[in-house]
Every structure is written in C-alpha cells, then in structure tokens.
Amino acid sequence: MVRTRTSFRCTACQHVTFKWAGRCPECGAWGSIEEAPALSTLQKSALQRSALPESRVASTTGGLLPSSPAQPLSQVEGTQAATRSTGIGELDRVLGGGVVSGAVILLAGEPGVGKSTLLLEVVRRWADNDVALYITGEESAGQVRLRAERMGALHDRVMIASESELATILGHVEQVGPSLLIVDSVQTMRAADSEGTTGGVTQVRAVTNALTALAKSTGIAVLLVGHVTKDGSVAGPRSLEHIVDVVLHFEGDKNSTLRMVRGIKNRFGPTDEVGCFEMQEGGIAEVSDPSGLFLHHHAHSVPGTAITVAMDGKRPLLGEVQALVAGSGIPSPRRAVSGLDGARVAMILAVLERRCGVALTGSEVYAATVGGMRVTEPSADLAIALAVASGARDRALPEKTVVLGEVGLAGEVRRVPGVARRVQEAARLGFTRAIVPADSEALPESVRALRVRDMAEALALLPRD
Structure with missing residues (x-):
C-alpha cells in the first residue's frame, strides 16, 4: 500500500511545504499555512500518463521520457541574444545594448517619479x-493621450487599451500583434482563474507568470511597471523579481529634475550601469553627460567648496561638496547634512577638530551637495574635510582641483578604487589638479597629482594668509 504524505499550503501565495509553520517562508504571511493532502508518487505518475502520449512515459519507474535527450554542455550551440535599440541611449546603456526579443523587463519606482513618461518616450521611438x-x-486612454500629446508622442503605430483583465489583454495582443507590450502597472492587472485580491x-504572481509565458512563446518584449514599498523595494512577492529577466529601478527626487535608471538584475547585460535623465516641461530627456548637473560653476574658487568624483556603477560623476561654518560659541550648535552620509560627516568633523586642530566647537556646520546628487561612498571623505576646513578658514582651494580620498579616524588618507578613471573624467571636464592619496596609481599626464598621506598634508594645500 502506498503511503500518502501530508503537505501544507499557504492560502496567500500557494507555496507548498511538508512541514507546518506559523509564517509562510515564501511570502511571509502569518497564519496562512493550512493542511492539504499531497498526491503519492504513483498517483502523480498516473495523472502524467493520462495527459501524455505513451511514448513519453518510462515503463520501469513511471517517470517521463524527455522529448530531447541531454547533451554535453560543450556541444550546445552558443547563440547570442539579439538586442534591439529602444532609441534612448541611456536606457540602452542600462539594458546592455537594447531590448532582447522575448525578454520581460520590470521597471519599478515611486509614484510620480516619471515611469509612465519614460515609457511613452520608449513607445514613441x-x-x-x-x-x-x-x-x-491606472489611467484612462484619454489621460494617456493628453500626456502623449504634450510630449509629442502621438503615433499611429502606438496602440493603447485601458484594461485590467489578463484574458482581455491577451486578446488585444492577438489582435494587434505588437513586438513590444507595456503593462502599466502589473499591480492593477487581474487573472480571473486565480484567487486573491x-x-x-497571488494575483501579481499569476499575471507575471502568464505574461512571461507569452513573451517566451511569441518573442514579444514585455515591459512591466511595478510599484515600490515605503522602503524602496518592489511591491508584491519577492519571487516577482526572480520571474522576470531584467529589473530596473527608476529613482529621483521630486524636488529635482534629475532621474536615474539603475539596473538591479539583468540576464542579458551588466547590473552596475546607470542611465541619467532630466525631467522637462515637454517630457523626459536623456543626459549623456550628467556631471554638469552636479557642478555649480564659479568665476573663481569659493571658500567652503570642493569637487569630487563619485562612481555610480561604472559611471564616474563629478559632484560639488559645499560646507558652511557659521558662528562661534553657540551652546548647542546645529549640524545639518544634505546629500551626504550624516554619520561620515560627523566622523570627519571629529577628525578635523581632534587631529588637525580645526576649531569647530560651538560653530554651526552645514554640509550639502549640489544639484540633488547623493554621495555616500568613502571616496568623498577628503572632499568633505577640505570643504569644511576651507569654510572655517575662509580660504578657497586652488581652481580646477578635484579631491579624492577616504579619511580614517587617525587622520590618514586612504586609497580609493578607480582613482585613475575618476581623474580622467575630471580631466575631460577641464580640471588640472587632483588631490589624491599618496599610494594611488599613476594619473593622466594632463593632471598634476598632489599626493597626501594624511589630513595635515591635505590642509597644507589650502592657501595661507
């Protein structure tokens, strides 16, 4: 007699486990695990036999005979997936050259950041x-038309439908026969044969699985729009990111025009690329050289400013750090930070005061970046320190100088990765001096390297009275 094992199924995501748990290990729902009898091995084999030809069923073990035999990996034909450009260079950069036929791409971002605007630009091109x-x-077809008309994205080959039922969407695909399908958003779609709201x-997973199967069987590229939660992660089941081929995160500050598309997962290309865009009145425009957005060009150097180069993925971006030291003898001085890591700024202020003798006690210190840029990597430590010291002493750094280096608690200046590439980007924009750690690699000949071992040597580069 065959013994049937008992399984447990999550009522929220249908995850099956053979051991009861108070919390579902797949979706994290509490109290959703219920007992369900599992089919025995022979019962499963019988069901498989009834649905498949006899030629596919093994006679000894009850297993299925594969339709094609396994072969050595070395004999598998290596075919490179052909990519098709979206017409937007910055987006193609993140995708690894363009969109692959049959690929499923998830574009996630906060509400109002500009996801729909970017997609209208994609479909227009x-x-x-x-x-x-x-x-x-989420919107009616008329609302989308108004936005498309404002952007100049009206086109006879852009077909639109306001639908939320998966079956109806598949019917539209069959009638239109597109090569690109955009679903805005996947959280608003519903599969009638699946449970859940x-x-x-359950619904998000069912819709995504169905659209993925459609893409793989027809070669249609599918681009899904996804919402994000309060902590910035993609809303819905974590497995949603595993189902799709590419995950892109569209981010930006609502108070700034800068937008960035960051690759989180990419089966066809790199995951450390970043595409830069700028929101304009007429839509969204790509920014192939974004460093200028983060620099405030002065006729002369100003005390309290320092230029650094941050790496966002593989892309070096020049940014300006500004610092203001105000007042003295204030009982409870304020320390405000914008665009920088507040903990690192506090550490650098302590190093300046304890190791370098820069008087900051009783003074208010404000540190910020320009243009909404956010810099959190340690390579900006030295730039922050020199900007604060420059503001405290009212002495500006030499013109056309870029600053790189990590600062330790002992006041030493440590090496940072990719110094040569960062300095090369600064040289392209006209910078002629670079304050870098003493053990940095060779720099471009067009840039004069000012190598420092500690903060004392770095502060000595500030002009004297």
Whole structure:
C-alpha cells in the first residue's frame, strides 16, 4: 500500500511545504499555512500518463521520457541574444545594448517619479519601426493621450487599451500583434482563474507568470511597471523579481529634475550601469553627460567648496561638496547634512577638530551637495574635510582641483578604487589638479597629482594668509 504524505499550503501565495509553520517562508504571511493532502508518487505518475502520449512515459519507474535527450554542455550551440535599440541611449546603456526579443523587463519606482513618461518616450521611438501596445490599468486612454500629446508622442503605430483583465489583454495582443507590450502597472492587472485580491501576492504572481509565458512563446518584449514599498523595494512577492529577466529601478527626487535608471538584475547585460535623465516641461530627456548637473560653476574658487568624483556603477560623476561654518560659541550648535552620509560627516568633523586642530566647537556646520546628487561612498571623505576646513578658514582651494580620498579616524588618507578613471573624467571636464592619496596609481599626464598621506598634508594645500 502506498503511503500518502501530508503537505501544507499557504492560502496567500500557494507555496507548498511538508512541514507546518506559523509564517509562510515564501511570502511571509502569518497564519496562512493550512493542511492539504499531497498526491503519492504513483498517483502523480498516473495523472502524467493520462495527459501524455505513451511514448513519453518510462515503463520501469513511471517517470517521463524527455522529448530531447541531454547533451554535453560543450556541444550546445552558443547563440547570442539579439538586442534591439529602444532609441534612448541611456536606457540602452542600462539594458546592455537594447531590448532582447522575448525578454520581460520590470521597471519599478515611486509614484510620480516619471515611469509612465519614460515609457511613452520608449513607445514613441519604438513605433518608428514597429507596433507597440500600451496597456494602462491606472489611467484612462484619454489621460494617456493628453500626456502623449504634450510630449509629442502621438503615433499611429502606438496602440493603447485601458484594461485590467489578463484574458482581455491577451486578446488585444492577438489582435494587434505588437513586438513590444507595456503593462502599466502589473499591480492593477487581474487573472480571473486565480484567487486573491487585485495587487495581492497571488494575483501579481499569476499575471507575471502568464505574461512571461507569452513573451517566451511569441518573442514579444514585455515591459512591466511595478510599484515600490515605503522602503524602496518592489511591491508584491519577492519571487516577482526572480520571474522576470531584467529589473530596473527608476529613482529621483521630486524636488529635482534629475532621474536615474539603475539596473538591479539583468540576464542579458551588466547590473552596475546607470542611465541619467532630466525631467522637462515637454517630457523626459536623456543626459549623456550628467556631471554638469552636479557642478555649480564659479568665476573663481569659493571658500567652503570642493569637487569630487563619485562612481555610480561604472559611471564616474563629478559632484560639488559645499560646507558652511557659521558662528562661534553657540551652546548647542546645529549640524545639518544634505546629500551626504550624516554619520561620515560627523566622523570627519571629529577628525578635523581632534587631529588637525580645526576649531569647530560651538560653530554651526552645514554640509550639502549640489544639484540633488547623493554621495555616500568613502571616496568623498577628503572632499568633505577640505570643504569644511576651507569654510572655517575662509580660504578657497586652488581652481580646477578635484579631491579624492577616504579619511580614517587617525587622520590618514586612504586609497580609493578607480582613482585613475575618476581623474580622467575630471580631466575631460577641464580640471588640472587632483588631490589624491599618496599610494594611488599613476594619473593622466594632463593632471598634476598632489599626493597626501594624511589630513595635515591635505590642509597644507589650502592657501595661507
């Protein structure tokens, strides 16, 4: 007699486990695990036999005979996936050259950051060569048309439908026959044959699985829009990111025009690329050289400023750090930070006062970046320190000088990765001096290297009275 094992199933995400738990290990729901009898091995084999031809069933073990035999990995034909450009260079940069046929791409971002605006620009340029289908579940077709008209994205080969039922969407795909399908957003879609509420774990997973199967079987590229939670992660089940081929994060400050598309996962290209865009009145425009957005050009050097180079993925970006030291003898001085790591700024202030003799006790210190740029890597430590010291002493750094280096608690200046590449980007923009750690690699000949071992040597580069 065959013994049937008992399984447990999560009512929220349908995850199956053979051991009861108070919390589902897949979706994290509490109290959703219920007992469900599992089929025995022979029962499963019988079901498989009833649905498949006899030629596919093994006679001895009850297993299925594969339709094609396994082969050595060395004999598998190596074919490179062909990419198709979206017409937007910055987006192609993050995607690894363009969109691959049959790929499923998830674009996540906060509400109002500009996801729909970017997608309208994508479909407009895509329609120059082929048909694109835009499915909107959050807005009406008339609302999308108003935005497209403002952006100049009206095109006869851009098809649009306001739908939320998965079956109807598949019908539109069959009628239109697009090469690009955009679903805005996946949390608003519903599969009639799946349980759960719209936007819930079960529904989002069912819709994504169905659209992924559609992409793989037809070669249509599918671009899904996804919401994010309060902590910035993609809303819905964590497995959603594992189902799709590419995960992109669209981020930006609502108070700034700068937007960035960051690759989180990419089966067809790198995951450390960043694309830069700028929101304008007429839509969104790519920024191929974003360093100028983060620099405030002065006719002469100003006390309290320092230029550094941050690496965002593989892209070096020049940024300006500004510091203001105000007042003296204030009982409870304020320390305010914007665009920088507050903990690192506090550490650098302590090093300046304890190791370098810069009087900051009783003074208010304000430190910020320009243009909404956020710099958190240690390579900006030396720039922050020199900006604060420059502001405290009212002495500006030499003109056309870029500053790189990590500062330790002992006041030493440590080496940072990619100094040569950072300095090369600064040289392209006209900088002629670089204050770098003493053990840095060779720099471009067009830039004069000012190597320092500790903070004392770095502060000595400030002009004297």
